Amino acid sequence: MHSTPISLPELDDLDRRILEQLQEDSSLTNQDLAQRVHASPPTCLRRVRRLVDEGVIDRQVAILSAEKLGSTLTAIVEITLDVQAAERLDEFERSMLTERAVLQCYRVSPGPDFVVIAQVKDMPAYHALVHRAFTAQANVRNVRTFFSVHRAKFETRIDVRA
Template sequence: MEELDEIDRRILAILQNDATLTNQELAGRVHVSAPTCLRRVRRLVEAGVIEKQVAIVSPEKVGAGLTGIVEVTLDVQAAERLADFEAAMAGERAVTQCYRVSTGPDFVLVVQVPDMAAYHELVHRAFTAQRNVRNVRTFFSVHRSKFDTRVAL
């Protein structure tokens, strides 16, 4: 895909704040015609710039109010073992984010669970049952002062 121009950036900025807008409403805010806006949004989706459009749900209001930030260190960091761990985490519903990181642990995860009992079940299933996991360290959120899904444009 070619470089994003100012119209693309305006479309992305607006959609990051409210993806429920109709194409007509979005076009009006971006100051382009509705067909132009639709064509550009489709192009951004096809190019993978827009990965998906979702509803952001409040974890506390659906019974998943315990947030853990988990550091995981593996015994063996061979590419295949790292990929195996990532695949296992992709299958864990409680794991909402998984990052392979440098310097320190091998992975940092964000998990959402209902309570400590559910966290302990996750730890047993996802970490201690895996032979390649050497160390797990979890920090529990006591207050979320900022949460944003927007990417700076």
Template sequence: MLLDDLDKRILQQLQQDAALTNHALAALVHASPPTCLRRVNRLIDEGVIARQVAILAAEKIGPSLTAIVEITLDHQASERQTEFEQLVAHESAVQQCYRVSPGPDFVLVIQVADMPAYHALAHRLFATQSNIRNVRSFFSTLRSKFETRVDVP
């Protein structure tokens, strides 16, 4: 899908604040409200806008521990990687899962309440799986930057 300047302006504004009303968005991107609404709907239908969500400050809700976990599999065949992805896809504490190269096979970002919750998750997801060769975990002591915005060229 080719994005024109209006599409790009819309995407940039929505990445800053997806709760904008259509009229406010239209004013910010210098378009009429009907044109803006039509464009946003098209961007959603085409899958350019994957989801519109509220990003929460986990530390304000309760105790929070972020773990960045490297996973190395014994067997890296595509179907074995897909099996692992399906395993972690059903775990709500796993916020992100990336296949990476070189190095480990996967990097996960995990958000749990505390260390006992991490240990329970690690046992459930990693210790009981025969194809996992190595797990290396890093625990965040401070998040100095967090961004969800994607540069729109």
């Protein structure tokens, strides 16, 4: 069985500088961005539009402070399913997509079937999440949770250097 290689877009130095700046602050005006990357505003705007069109820039968001919003409990949850058939894995994954407390969901191997990162207000909110999203599902065999006591690093940036 042969897999088709993913076609990666060609990125030059200017594209990389633009991406670095936008990862730092996506609210920059085109004028400010152009100045920071040493390009003309029309060139910069054209490049950003191309990066969006090619899917390199997936979306632009605001990163909120969980602490300031009262959502201070981070749970790293390992989930093992009873049945690992493709349709059962897909079913569990779909259920995680609709769960607002779940920030990230990964299928992993080896070990558990999924690792989920969840952000909740407190332990009662965590217990409600576990009941609603995990233990109420008949196919969930095991749930193992780690709670963050300190976050040393949190980044959303991707290294775009060549």
